[in-house]
Amino acid sequence: MMVELADSLILASPYALLPALLCGIVRFGRAPVHIRVVMLLVFISSVFTFISALLWYRRVNNLPLLHVYTVLEFSLLSVFYARWVRPHASAWLLLAVIPLFVVLSIGNSLFVQNIGTHNSYTRGLEAFLAILYALWMYYRSFRDQADASDRPALLVSTAYFIYFSACFFLFVLSNRISMSPDLRHIFWGVHAVFVFVLYGILTVAFYKVR
Amino acid sequence: MKESDYFIFFLGSLAMTSLALSVVFFFVLMQRRQMRHRLHVQELKTEHHLDLLRSSIAAQEAERKRFAEDLHDDIGVVLSTAKLCLARGIGEQRSDLAQEALALVNDAMKGIRNISHDLLPPGLAQFGLWSTLSDLCGVIQAAGQLRIKLEIPEETDEPDLKEELSLGLYRVIKELLNNTIRHSGANAVVIRFKTDGNTIELVYSDNGKGIEEQSSVLPGLGLRNLESRISVLDGTIQFGKAEGGGLKVEVTLPLNNR
Numbered sequence: 039m040m041v042e043l044a045d046s047l048i049l050a051s052p053y054a055l056l057p058a059l060l061c062g063i064v065r066f067g068r069a070p071v072h073i074r075v076v077m078l079l080v081f082i083s084s085v086f087t088f089i090s091a092l093l094w095y096r097r098v099n100n101l102p103l104l105h106v107y108t109v110l111e112f113s114l115l116s117v118f119y120a121r122w123v124r125p126h127a128s129a130w131l132l133l134a135v136i137p138l139f140v141v142l143s144i145g146n147s148l149f150v151q152n153i154g155t156h157n158s159y160t161r162g163l164e165a166f167l168a169i170l171y172a173l174w175m176y177y178r179s180f181r182d183q184a185d186a187s188d189r190p191a192l193l194v195s196t197a198y199f200i201y202f203s204a205c206f207f208l209f210v211l212s213n214r215i216s217m218s219p220d221l222r223h224i225f226w227g228v229h230a231v232f233v234f235v236l237y238g239i240l241t242v243a244f245y246k247v248r
Numbered sequence: 249m250k251e252s253d254y255f256i257f258f259l260g261s262l263a264m265t266s267l268a269l270s271v272v273f274f275f276v277l278m279q280r281r282q283m284r285h286r287l288h289v290q291e292l293k294t295e296h297h298l299d300l301l302r303s304s305i306a307a308q309e310a311e312r313k314r315f316a317e318d319l320h321d322d323i324g325v326v327l328s329t330a331k332l333c334l335a336r337g338i339g340e341q342r343s344d345l346a347q348e349a350l351a352l353v354n355d356a357m358k359g360i361r362n363i364s365h366d367l368l369p370p371g372l373a374q375f376g377l378w379s380t381l382s383d384l385c386g387v388i389q390a391a392g393q394l395r396i397k398l399e400i401p402e403e404t405d406e407p408d409l410k411e412e413l414s415l416g417l418y419r420v421i422k423e424l425l426n427n428t429i430r431h432s433g434a435n436a437v438v439i440r441f442k443t444d445g446n447t448i449e450l451v452y453s454d455n456g457k458g459i460e461e462q463s464s465v466l467p468g469l470g471l472r473n474l475e476s477r478i479s480v481l482d483g484t485i486q487f488g489k490a491e492g493g494g495l496k497v498e499v500t501l502p503l504n505n506r
């Protein structure tokens with residue numbers, strides 16, 4: 039029963055992207071640059087999800103895509119935060135982390151975790167850094183009211199904060215979970231729930247762009 | 249995957265999710281509280297500005313009323329009497345009535361001059377603020393009720409004050425002296441000016457009852473109007489207690505505010 043439910047959620051999760059994608063396309067023209075970056079990220083997610091589904095359908099391992107997607111996702115998230123806090127000096131720090139993360143990811147994919155497996159180290163690192171970014175933005179919003187007034191950006195930050203917090207252990211332990219086929223579905227079913235939460239909040243954030 | 253790994257996974261994920269949701273909840277709660285606080289401060293500010301506006305309008309109306317009364321009671325009566333004298337003098341060919349009418353016209357002219365001086369001190373534009381204030385203090389001291397010490401920076405010439413600034417400071421000091429004479433029971437006043445080229449600072453103190461004892465009557469005394477007058481000039485005003493317990497007022501005005 040649980041496995042069937044989890045399977046349904048996993049199968050339905052790619053559709054969670056659609057409202058955020060449509061809302062992003064409609065509001066792209068009037069959105070500020072940092073929100074456009076997130077809209078672009080949603081578009082890239084859609085493309086990767088589509089290709090992943092296609093590969094899965096043809097029984098081809100789609101995990102190499104996750105290695106590439108992790109780098110793109112983290113880079114765009116960093117650009118989003120950097121654009122949001124601009125012209126604060128910390129914006130440069132956020133941008134400087136991107137090449138370091140790219141080098142680490144490439145190193146991880148080449149020498150540590152084969153591209154045919156989950157990139158649990160870099161995905162875990164990405165989740166950890168994204169949580170830190172979000173916490174830092176909450177702190178800034180308390181201190182500086184100007185940041186707090188940007189509702190869509192706060193919602194985007196909250197969406198990724200909840201998603202990465204909930205899925206942190208899943209990402210870190212993803213290779214070990216894969217070893218147990220029975221529970222794998224349940225774990226990724228839980229992940230699918232948070233994918234719905236993530237894209238649901240992102241849809242609201244894009245809708246709130248004035 | 250070992251059983252302990254499942255335990256770590258479930259407990260960790262649950263803890264992380266709960267923590268994240270708590271942070272979000274706490275953030276939303278604090279933000280709403282901050283929003284309410286900001287709204288409250290904004291309301292207080294608006295109320296204060298409205299209060300100042302009301303005081304300013306009330307002061308303007310009081311001034312107009314006083315001006316109308318002065319014109320009607322002093323000038324109107326004198327000129328009416330002069331007209332009667334002239335009419336009778338012409339009709340009866342009496343030079344003494346003409347002389348009387350002349351004296352009344354002179355009185356009316358003096359009255360007009362007083363009203364005019366009260367509205368706009370004549371020496372302010374010509375001789376500057378320091379000189380006009382010296383004259384004002386001299387006139388008040390001559391009545392014998394109050395000793396006034398006017399301390400003006402000697403090392404520098406009078407700064408090139410804009411007309412509205414000079415007039416504003418003159419009115420502020422006049423209102424403060426008026427308050428001291430009528431309500432404080434003081435017999436000595438010190439008026440001190442300081443300037444650093446960018447701002448001009450006035451410190452006014454007397455040895456009367458002080459702000460706390462007068463506070464119940466302050467709104468009716470025109471002291472509130474000082475605040476609106478100073479805020480129009482982009483300055484600040486602070487009411488406090490002088491060393492001897494009297495009233496102390498500190499005014500700071502920017503010299504190049506516009």
